[in-house]
Amino acid sequence: MNITRGFTGRPRVDHPGLPPGQYDAGDEWPVLSAEVTPDLAPADWTFRIDGMVAEPRTWDWEQAHALPASAYEGAIHCVTSWSKFGVRFGGVSLDAFLDVVRPHGSATHVVAYAHTGYTTSLPLADVTGGRAWIAWEYDGRPLPAEHGGPARLLVPHLYFWKSAKWIAGLRLLDHDEPGFWEGNGYHARGNPWEEQRYSGD
Amino acid sequence: MTRTTRTTRTTPSTPPAPERFTPPTRFAVPGRVGVSEQAASVWRTATLTGIRRETPRAATFRFAVPGWPGHVPGQHLMLRLTAEDGYTAQRHYSIASAPDDSGHVELTLDHVEGGEVSGWFHTVARPGDRVEVRGPLSGFFAWPGDRPALLVGAGSGVVPLMSMVRHHRARGLALPLRLLVSARSPEELIYARELGAETTTVFTRSAPEGVAVGRMAAAHVAPLMAEPPPGGWEAYVCGSNSFAEHASRLLVAAGQPVDRIRIERFG
C-alpha cells in the first residue's frame, strides 16, 4: 500500500453497495459523453436488433412502448469513480426485445450502437436474464437528452460507459468486437466489483 | 457473419430498400491516437516536485513519474490517494504540460469546495509527497499536432487545451491553432500570463475596463468559423458539462461538423 501523507479522505460510510474505488455522488449525476448531445425526437428514434438472430427487427417509439414495461431501481457506477444510489429508470427489459428476434445459440457478444455512432461491446450474457433495459424514463419523467434521452441502454451491473446513450441498436456476434472505449484502452467487460476499468485489470 | 453483396449498375431491378441499419456516424470515431493498454493498467508512484499558483483557486502541481511512457496533448490520467486505513480516492486529471522526455507531468487543479482530492492538494500537499497515477488514458480527446485545431474551454477546462498550445509552441508548429477561453474574471483566468495571440478571452462576471462581460456567444465563435483553415477545424471543447453543452451547440450552429467536435466533460 502506498499511503499518501496527510490524506484521510471523507468520513467513511460503510455502504455495502459501493464497489471498490467508487464514491457516492449523492444527488449529482455527472454527464460524461465525448460527443455533441444529439437532437433526437422520440418520433425519429428507432431501435434495431440484428446479426446472429433468427428475425432481425426494428422498433419505432410506439412499437417499443407496446412491449411490457419494466423498471430498474438501484445503483449505477461510472468508471470515473462515482456511484449513484436509488436511481429509478423505466423502460422495457432487453429480454422482451430479444424474445422477438430469437438469438442464435452461437451468439456470444453484442455491439450496442448509438444514433450518434458511439459503440460499446458486451457479452450477451450481460444483457439477458433481466440485467439490461432500454430505458426512456428517469425518476418518472422522460430521460433527459444529455443522459441519453429519448432512450438509452441500461446495464446497471457494469460500468456506465456500457449503457449506451441514444441507443439505436444491438448487433449479435459470435465473437467480441471492441466498441469505442474498449478500443480506447478500457476493459472489455467493465465489472465494477472487480474494478475492471482498463484493459489488463 | 453477414456478407455484403455489391449491386452493380447493370442490376436489372432495384432490390427492395433495406431496413434502416446502423445510423450514419455523426460522431468522431475512433480515437485519434492509440492508447498503450499496458501503460494504462500500471499504477506508478509520482513524486510532487513543485507547486505553482495560477489563480486564487487553481494551482499547478508538477510531478516526477519514473517510467512515465509519455503522452499526447489532451490526454488525462487517473490519480489515486490512499489513506492509512487503505481507503482510496481516485479522480481523473487532464495533463497540462506538453509532452517532453523529462519524466515529468504537470496537473492543474481547481480547488473544489469540499473536494476530497483537490482539497488535499490545495491544503496538505507539499513537494516530496507521493501519489499514484496510471495512464495516459483515452486517445480520443488527443491532438498530436497534425490538424488545425480550434480549442474552446472554460475554467479548468483550459488545462488539456493548454497542453496542446504548449506543444504547438514547443514544436514551432505552423498549423493554425486558436484558443477561445472563458473565465469568471481576469484574476481567475488560468495561465493568463502564457496566453498569446492565438487566444480570445471571454469573461462572465467581471472584465477589465472596456471589455464586455457575458457568456460565450455566437459572436465569439463567428470570426473563427468565418476564416477556417483549408480542410476546416478540428474542434476540442472542454469544461463543465453545462459549458460543454453550450459551447458545442454554438459550434454546431456556426457550421462546425458534429463529427469534428471532441468533448471532454469534467462532470
Ligand SMILES: Cc1cc2nc3c(=O)[nH]c(=O)nc-3n(C[C@H](O)[C@H](O)[C@H](O)COP(=O)(O)OP(=O)(O)OC[C@H]3O[C@@H](n4cnc5c(N)ncnc54)[C@H](O)[C@@H]3O)c2cc1C
Ligand atoms: C477526464 C477528466 C479530466 C479532468 N481534468 C481536470 C483538471 O485538469 N483539473 C481539475 O481541476 N479537474 C479536472 N477534472 C475533475 C476532477 O476529476 C475532480 O472531479 C475534481 O478535482 C473534484 O474532485 P474532488 O475530489 O476535489 O471533489 P469531490 O470530493 O469529488 O467533490 C465534488 C463535489 O461534490 C461534493 N461532494 C461529493 N461527495 C461528497 C460527500 N460525500 N460529502 C460532501 N460533499 C461531497 C463536494 O462538496 C464537491 O462540491 C477532470 C475530470 C475528468 C472526468
